[in-house]
Each structure stands twice: as structure tokens, then as C-alpha cells.
Amino acid sequence: MKTTNNKSLILDQYKTFVFDCDGVVLNSNKIKTQAFYDVARIYGHEPAQALKDYHVQNGGISRYAKFEYLLTNILKKQLDPEELSSLLQRFASEVKKALLNCEVAEGLDALKEQTINAKWMIVSGGDQAELREVFLERRLDKLFDGGIFGSPDTKDTILKREIIDGNINNPALFLGDSKYDYQASDNAGLDFVFISDWTEVQSWENWASKRHLNCVSNIYSLVKS
Numbered sequence: 001m002k003t004t005n006n007k008s009l010i011l012d013q014y015k016t017f018v019f020d021c022d023g024v025v026l027n028s029n030k031i032k033t034q035a036f037y038d039v040a041r042i043y044g045h046e047p048a049q050a051l052k053d054y055h056v057q058n059g060g061i062s063r064y065a066k067f068e069y070l071l072t073n074i075l076k077k078q079l080d081p082e083e084l085s086s087l088l089q090r091f092a093s094e095v096k097k098a099l100l101n102c103e104v105a106e107g108l109d110a111l112k113e114q115t116i117n118a119k120w121m122i123v124s125g126g127d128q129a130e131l132r133e134v135f136l137e138r139r140l141d142k143l144f145d146g147g148i149f150g151s152p153d154t155k156d157t158i159l160k161r162e163i164i165d166g167n168i169n170n171p172a173l174f175l176g177d178s179k180y181d182y183q184a185s186d187n188a189g190l191d192f193v194f195i196s197d198w199t200e201v202q203s204w205e206n207w208a209s210k211r212h213l214n215c216v217s218n219i220y221s222l223v224k225s
Helices: 029-043 045-057 063-074 081-099 108-114 128-137 155-164 179-188 204-210
Strands: 016-019 119-127 148-151 172-176 191-195 214-216
Touching: 029 045, 029 063, 029 081, 045 063, 063 081, 063 119, 081 128, 119 128, 119 155, 128 148, 148 155, 155 179, 172 179, 179 191
Parallel strands: 016 119, 016 172, 119 148, 172 191, 191 214
Antiparallel strands: none
């Protein structure tokens, strides 16, 4: 296992593995980034680009919050639930097909075999119903025996709830590719490993180094040879 870190990462110690979806399990970051721009393009290039930039800078936060930001902060409009719902529906329709066809991280099955006694779950900023449909159709759901969770609940809310309910047992490890993933895992008291291959965090090496994070290129890098 190749890691860039300042502390050892011993997978055998963990009882729960919490995975982000986009950029960790699925190579879908660029798909969603473009979809944010395309959906907001009805308001013009500048608002669409502003939303795209906001999305990249706030990876891991739900689409609900981002489209609310588009309407209230970028466009300076009063929030209209019907307008928000329309944007979300258009975004979902653009993303769903792509999620069904994008690349899946190599090494998931092998890592599952090596952590057979640990619980796996998805905690994502993606829409929960959409995620569950995609994982079922792609036959990935069976890997995540702890459940597949997403928005409109935030990652902080999901992690707190699942810890209280006893679904997340410590020690637990969060595998993420965004700053928010790290913040949410840290707030919840989980260990964290940064997955770098598909991340959209700019200058992630410096950011991760300052925080002394464990970093690996991809899921396969965690698999013991």
C-alpha cells in the first residue's frame, strides 16, 4: 500500500469504512461539475460559471445548497421553491445517465475481501434516492452493508445520526476527496484518508500536507498485495 502521510494507516483496526461517492467510488466529479454549468446556463454564462466555480470550491456539499446559492447569492433572487425544484430536476436528469456509465474505482471487491469484518457505507453529497438507484443498477449496493446515504441531509447530519444509531462503530475511517469530506469526518471523530486521483481540490498536496493527512491515489492503492 502506497501512502503519502505522517501517520500509519492500518486498515485492520477499523470497524466501519465510510466512503464518499463522487471522486472516490465513481469517477463522476467532472460529470457533475459540467452539469452544474449546463443547468445554470439558462441564466447566462457568468452565473453558470460562478455556480461551477462555487461547486468546485465546495466539493461534497449537496446540490440543494448549491442551487439555493445560485438563486439567492449569485442571481440575488428571492428563493422560489418551484424554480429550485425545476433546477434540481434538470440536474438529476443530466447526471443520472452519466452515473450509470462512468468509471467505477478499481479494487473495491478486493478491499472488501480484506476488510470483511468491517461495515461499509456511502455518505455522499449526491441525492440519496438517485445514489441508491444507481448503486442498485450497477450492482454496487451489496458492498455497502451499512447503507447508502446522501442529500438533502448534509454529511455532518448523516454522520452524527448514524453514530447515535450505532451504525457507525469506532474506530471508523472516512475515504474522501474533498475538503468538506475531511471537515465532516473530523467533526464526527473519524479518521480520514484523502483519495487524490479524481479530486477537484486545487493544490491538494499542500492542503493535505499542512493537515498531515494520509493520502492515496485511489481505492486500489489500499489493497494489500
